Amino acid sequence: MNLFKTAGIGTTALSLLTYMAFATPVVCAELRTNLPADPATIDPIVASELIAGDVIRNIYESFTAIDSHGNVIPSLAESWEALDGGRGFRIHLRKGVKFHSGRVFTAKDVKFSLEQLLLPTSKAGLNSPHASAIVGADEVKSGATTELKGVKIVDDYTVEIALKSVNPLFPLYPIYMMDSGVIAEAGANWATKISAGTGPFKFGGWSRGQQVQLEAHKDYWRGAPKIDGVRFMIVPDSNTAMSMYETGGLDLLRVPADLVRRVIGDAAMKGQLVTSPEARVRYLAMNAELYKPFEDKRVREAFCISLDQAEMIEGLYYGAALPFYGAVPPGIGGYNSNLKPINVDPKRARALLAEAGYAGGAGMPPLNFSNLEPNKTESLYITSKIKEALGVNVGVEILERGTMLKSMNSRQLPYYYWGWSLDYPDGLNFLEALWYGPSPYNRGWKNAEYDARIAEAKAIADNDARYKVYNQAEKILLDEWGMCPLPLQLQVVLVKPGVKGVKLTSSRLEPFWDVSIKP
Amino acid sequence: MLRYILRRLWSLLLVWAVTVTVTFFAMRMVPGDPITVMLSDQSGNVDLAERLRAQYGLDRPLLYQLFDYLAGIASGTFGLSYRFVGYSVINVIAGGLAITPILALVSFLVALPIGVVLGVSAAVRAGGWLDAVITIALVASISIPSFALAAVLVWVFSIKLELLPVAGWGSVEQAILPIIVLVVAPTAVIARLARTYMLEVLDCDYVRTARAKGVRESLVIYRHAMRNTLVPLLTSVGIIFGALLSGAFIVETVFNIPGLGRIAVESILARDYPVTMTIVLLFTAFYTLINFAVDLLYGIVDPRVRLTGDAS
Numbered sequence: 001m002n003l004f005k006t007a008g009i010g011t012t013a014l015s016l017l018t019y020m021a022f023a024t025p026v027v028c029a030e031l032r033t034n035l036p037a038d039p040a041t042i043d044p045i046v047a048s049e050l051i052a053g054d055v056i057r058n059i060y061e062s063f064t065a066i067d068s069h070g071n072v073i074p075s076l077a078e079s080w081e082a083l084d085g086g087r088g089f090r091i092h093l094r095k096g097v098k099f100h101s102g103r104v105f106t107a108k109d110v111k112f113s114l115e116q117l118l119l120p121t122s123k124a125g126l127n128s129p130h131a132s133a134i135v136g137a138d139e140v141k142s143g144a145t146t147e148l149k150g151v152k153i154v155d156d157y158t159v160e161i162a163l164k165s166v167n168p169l170f171p172l173y174p175i176y177m178m179d180s181g182v183i184a185e186a187g188a189n190w191a192t193k194i195s196a197g198t199g200p201f202k203f204g205g206w207s208r209g210q211q212v213q214l215e216a217h218k219d220y221w222r223g224a225p226k227i228d229g230v231r232f233m234i235v236p237d238s239n240t241a242m243s244m245y246e247t248g249g250l251d252l253l254r255v256p257a258d259l260v261r262r263v264i265g266d267a268a269m270k271g272q273l274v275t276s277p278e279a280r281v282r283y284l285a286m287n288a289e290l291y292k293p294f295e296d297k298r299v300r301e302a303f304c305i306s307l308d309q310a311e312m313i314e315g316l317y318y319g320a321a322l323p324f325y326g327a328v329p330p331g332i333g334g335y336n337s338n339l340k341p342i343n344v345d346p347k348r349a350r351a352l353l354a355e356a357g358y359a360g361g362a363g364m365p366p367l368n369f370s371n372l373e374p375n376k377t378e379s380l381y382i383t384s385k386i387k388e389a390l391g392v393n394v395g396v397e398i399l400e401r402g403t404m405l406k407s408m409n410s411r412q413l414p415y416y417y418w419g420w421s422l423d424y425p426d427g428l429n430f431l432e433a434l435w436y437g438p439s440p441y442n443r444g445w446k447n448a449e450y451d452a453r454i455a456e457a458k459a460i461a462d463n464d465a466r467y468k469v470y471n472q473a474e475k476i477l478l479d480e481w482g483m484c485p486l487p488l489q490l491q492v493v494l495v496k497p498g499v500k501g502v503k504l505t506s507s508r509l510e511p512f513w514d515v516s517i518k519p
Numbered sequence: 520m521l522r523y524i525l526r527r528l529w530s531l532l533l534v535w536a537v538t539v540t541v542t543f544f545a546m547r548m549v550p551g552d553p554i555t556v557m558l559s560d561q562s563g564n565v566d567l568a569e570r571l572r573a574q575y576g577l578d579r580p581l582l583y584q585l586f587d588y589l590a591g592i593a594s595g596t597f598g599l600s601y602r603f604v605g606y607s608v609i610n611v612i613a614g615g616l617a618i619t620p621i622l623a624l625v626s627f628l629v630a631l632p633i634g635v636v637l638g639v640s641a642a643v644r645a646g647g648w649l650d651a652v653i654t655i656a657l658v659a660s661i662s663i664p665s666f667a668l669a670a671v672l673v674w675v676f677s678i679k680l681e682l683l684p685v686a687g688w689g690s691v692e693q694a695i696l697p698i699i700v701l702v703v704a705p706t707a708v709i710a711r712l713a714r715t716y717m718l719e720v721l722d723c724d725y726v727r728t729a730r731a732k733g734v735r736e737s738l739v740i741y742r743h744a745m746r747n748t749l750v751p752l753l754t755s756v757g758i759i760f761g762a763l764l765s766g767a768f769i770v771e772t773v774f775n776i777p778g779l780g781r782i783a784v785e786s787i788l789a790r791d792y793p794v795t796m797t798i799v800l801l802f803t804a805f806y807t808l809i810n811f812a813v814d815l816l817y818g819i820v821d822p823r824v825r826l827t828g829d830a831s
Contacts, residue, residue, distance in 0.1 A: 040789075041604050041605070043605070046604045046605075048558050121574070125557070125558070125567075126567075128570075129567055189605050191604075192606060208611065209782065234777075236772055236775070236781070236785075237772050237773055239670065240685065240772075243685040243686070244685050244686060244775075247677060247684075249685060249687075401556065401788065402550065402555055403550040405551055405556065406550040406552075408563070440563050
């Protein structure tokens with residue numbers, strides 16, 4: 001059969017070709033871990049999403065960092081003092097820090113990085129709002145000038161930054177510092193070729209859909225990493241990722257949510273399992289602007305006390321979650337460890353609904369609960385509990401991610417499940433972004449007293465005094481049932497024996513500087 | 520003949536132009552845009568989102584954006600990706616372009632002979648036990664979803680027997696399981712078609728004549744009858760190949776192969792308009808070109824349907 005022969009030759013030739021094209025040399029002391037998708041970029045200016053963040057944190061650093069206990073520690077800034085009553089900072093930079101290029105990190109790089117975040121040509125992403133707090137930011141943004149007036153270089157290791165308003169949190173912002181010589185060296189499209197950071201690893205290569213490779217930065221200021229590099233394998237399918245880990249293709253597995261049950265129940269995995277609560281809150285938003293019954297606090301309370309977190313943790317998250325009754329998660333400045341649990345009380349819920357004039361759900365306009373496909377089970381649980389406790393029929397509306405974001409942003413969803421991951425490690429981030437009236441992300445609950453507390457807290461430099469006001473604001477939000485808090489899900493990773501130093505914190509995995517691998 | 524080819528090519532160009540335009544507007548009608556997806560939680564920040572929209576050129580009138588994309592096609596780069604900042608569309612899909620069509624082609628070349636032999640064998644012994652076994656096997660293989668088959672194969676060959684890698688792309692071993700999974704369905708389709716056509720052909724007068732002349736049965740089957748089953752089978756080639764291309768997505772996801780199918784789905788979710796449009800255009804081009812080639816092949820396989828420019 002000629003066709004057989006042709007097919008045989010074709011397959012062999014193809015295999016040989018692909019083998020030659022993709023064969024890569026083996027490096028031993030390399031940490032192999034998974035990412036669920038390609039990072040969109042490894043440019044610290046453009047970066048906007050969490051996956052890019054996981055890679056970039058190993059390459060770039062900011063003034064401060066978070067340690068494994070969630071504390072803010074100095075990083076590229078050694079120390080700082082407030083100027084002008086808090087409307088600015090004098091920042092003393094760490095000496096002896098070298099970029100991946102070998103150039104020394106100085107004040108001019110700070111100014112350069114901040115300007116890059118604002119230039120109209122730079123397509124700057126999530127960190128650009130942080131730089132917008134600086135005096136002169138608007139002039140750079142509009143293209144009137146390229147010089148950021150509010151940043152003054154005092155000497156190589158001292159920089160003074162003037163802010164538009166009192167902002168004690170500025171040094172905490174994750175503004176990545178980059179090498180000001182990089183554009184001269186590699187052109188405008190530098191980020192596709194090299195990295196320009198001070199972090200423990202530098203960019204080593206990216207085969208899209210397959211892997212991102214990082215190499216050790218031998219001159220790293222805290223000492224050279226103990227491994228030669230990191231290989232982020234891009235594995236969208238969770239079962240494939242699990243199989244790769246099981247057969248030794250990965251040293252560190254970030255366990256995808258749909259596999260948590262299997263991993264947690266597997267006795268063979270016990271010694272390799274690491275978990276930590278994530279600084280990502282999840283909540284049920286009840287938009288009073290769109291759904292009239294939600295204007296009534298009693299209705300909001302009735303909806304919240306019908307749900308049982310213990311049941312959700314057991315049945316939906318297989319134990320990989322913690323009960324949570326607040327707005328600021330643990331491990332974040334301003335977390336209140338004395339929050340009272342919400343009592344599940346269907347009887348009271350029914351009574352409250354009746355008091356509000358909707359006994360047994362009578363007279364309530366139709367309502368849909370919106371969510372994404374991966375959280376469908378949560379949606380069904382929540383709506384069935386509401387039906388069971390209150391007799392109210394709530395439909396489930398599953399939306400595609402882009403569609404859901406669009407509808408949520410344009411405030412078209414009355415009742416939905418969503419989350420928030422931290423931008424900077426302070427409770428204000430959670431309290432301000434979601435529930436503060438003037439915030440662009442406000443979820444449809446507004447309260448003047450709450451807004452006043454947040455406005456007040458924003459100007460308090462002393463941490464303890466500020467946290468106290470956060471707690472007061474959080475109490476208003478909870479007492480008013482501005483939202484229903486949901487359990488905090490645990491991040492779950494598996495680490496192969498022999499791999500030491502992997503640190504899972506509330507803000508995802510720490511950079512792999514301290515990781516070592518015993519062959 | 521030449522005039523026929525030119526006329527067909529001209530109509531192909533028209534099909535492609537319509538494809539690009541329809542995809543362009545269809546993509547824009549889907550809610551959300553690249554910036555919304557990129558900023559995710561923070562996409563509610565109207566200030567930031569609008570600024571980025573302007574920087575990416577998404578705030579300009581739609582027709583301008585369409586012309587821009589057409590200019591990108593003319594330049595050969597197909598424009599810039601929205602999702603991967605700084606990379607051209609051609610750079611984003613280059614890797615997949617060297618994978619998916621080849622995967623589909625190799626699978627097809629493996630499936631075709633197996634399918635024909637199975638189909639013919641079943642037809643020759645129609646009603647016998649071999650026919651029954653083959654038919655049951657074919658129905659089973661069409662019915663098994665490829666993701667399930669893939670999972671079973673991975674569990675047996677990679678996890679239990681440790682013979683083949685779980686996933687990835689780059690070595691011969693890594694290509695074996697994906698190709699097996701891809702081969703199963705088209706083999707079954709081809710075999711069923713071959714069986715049906717063969718049964719029809721075996722009823723024809725010329726087969727009876729050949730047998731009456733005392734020609735050996737194997738020669739009757741393979742020389743006289745089988746050649747004639749190839750003609751109707753060719754008609755289905757385009758459809759089978761198209762199904763292979765689009766079916767590649769599941770195999771690419773399960774085996775973690777960075778092919779076009781995966782890039783296509785990811786680019787749709789990320790609203791990466793230029794990448795999506797280019798992949799749709801490429802798939803259309805593959806599909807239409809294969810059908811075109813099939814039409815031309817008819818004439819070679821079957822002299823009765825030789826094409827001429829003025830035949831019609």
